[in-house]
Amino acid sequence: MEFRLTDDQLALRTGFRALLAGRFGPEALRAAVGRPGLDRALWRELGEAGLFSLRLPEEAGGAGLGLPEAVLVFEEAGRALLPGPLVATHLAAGSVPGADTGRTVVAASDGALVEWLAEADEVVGEPVDARPVRSVDPLTPLHRVHGQRFPRPAAVLLTAALQLGSAARTTELAVDHARQREQFGRPIGSFQAVKHLCAQMLVRTEVARAAVYAASVTCEANGGGPGGDGADGGGPDAETAGAKLLADEAAVRNARDCLQVHGGMGFTWESDVHLHLKRAWVRAGQWITGAEAEELIAAAL
Template identity: 85%
Template sequence: MEFRLTDDQLALRSGFRQLLAGRFGQEALRAAVERPVLDRALWQQLGDAGLFSLRLPEADGGVGLGLPEAVLVFEEAGRSLLPGPLVATHLAAGTVPGADTGRTVVAASDGALVEWLAEADEVLGEVAGARPLRSVDPLTPLHRVPGARTPRPAAVLLTAAQQLGSAARTTELAVQYAQRREQFGRPIGTFQAVKHLCAQMLVRTEVARAAVYAAAVTSEAGPDGAGPVGNGAGVPDAEVAGAKLLADDAAVRNARDCLQVHGGMGFTWEADVHLHLKRAWVRAGQWITEAEAAELIAAAL
């Protein structure tokens, strides 16, 4: 069986990486940190590029691709720290008018948290009694929602894809810094301790990538995220839960190790490393937590 990405999938990933590099590069990221307001023009560009309608059938005006392609695109979004309720708006395509084109911003409650509630045009799920929650991530305003968590399987997997993108990016940042930062007249990347940190980051990333890609290939879901990416009752199966568990671990631990490689520089506001760590912490608590994922896996075993 062939598991390598096809030429079309590679082109899709490359295209979105170029789009995000052009529209949400370093300057735009920093501007968003200083003023965390949703960029509606960018949101519509993402809609025009097919981010939200990617899995919508062509007959309904969508791109007509599947979950594996959506995972590749959301991985790029995680890599660039793209803010906004991306997963919720993607899930709403085909059910909420304007969500597929990015003209409507959709937020969604997982029963515990909802992001970008104040800026959303539509909200999926119950948000009565939602209270503002101080978010550790300056790019992700949050509200706490009373009630039990209600994970959407596709949302779990797409969030895992974002975590994967962040883990890959912090690995790159660590390696790049280790190659140019010198100590005792040598790049710090030549020191065994730093080599080991970078190698461990790469291993975590690739293990998470294998899990996320495998879950995407072996599962499919409808645009609302409640399809068969799960056990048939709207609950993620062990494979999806495992993918989220591994991706959360890779994103959080890689960001911490990236800080370690950067040393004191990594803890400064000017470095992007802390933004990846804060976003990884937030995503780890969305849709399904580490403990909830572990329970699903244990039950399957």
């Protein structure tokens, strides 16, 4: 299977990264932490940029692209720690009026959790007995709901892409800090223990990337295009579950290792590392948990 990105895919990824760097850079991220509520202006800009309508047909106002392209864009969103119910609104485009343009904020319940419920204009699924819970991530308000978890394949995969982007970003942060920070007159990146940490982070990221990209191609072939959610509308298969499992592990463990490279500074607001760890913890519990993914993989084996 060929995973080399096409020129159009590279341009899509580069363009969206540039958009987020200009509109939601580190300063905007920290400002969002101290500002309650969703930035509706930013949400509409994301809609205008095509984040939510990416997979809609061109005649419906979308870009007519597929799940692999959506994964690339969501990877960039995860890299920037972009807040909001991105997955739910993206999947609602074409079925909920205004979701495609960002005029409507859509939340969705996975049977256990729902994010940004208080800010949502529409809610997909009926959250039963929704109760607010304290979230470790200040940019992901959560409600716990009671019901049977039904993990939608595309939702699982796009959440995995968010985790992948976070894992890649914490790898970059660790390497940059290891090059600049000096101890005993030498960059700490010259010490073997730090080299090993950074190398392990890179390996986790690339293994997760291969799994997520491969699952996006398979999910697309199984009905994950516009109007479909992969696997004929059923739950995720072992490949999709495995991609989420690897992406969760990469996001959480990379953030922890990045914190270790940064030392105590990683827990301060000067660094984004602690925000990546908190977001990774939340995402790891959404749509499908590691234990649930392991059960699916075991059943397939």
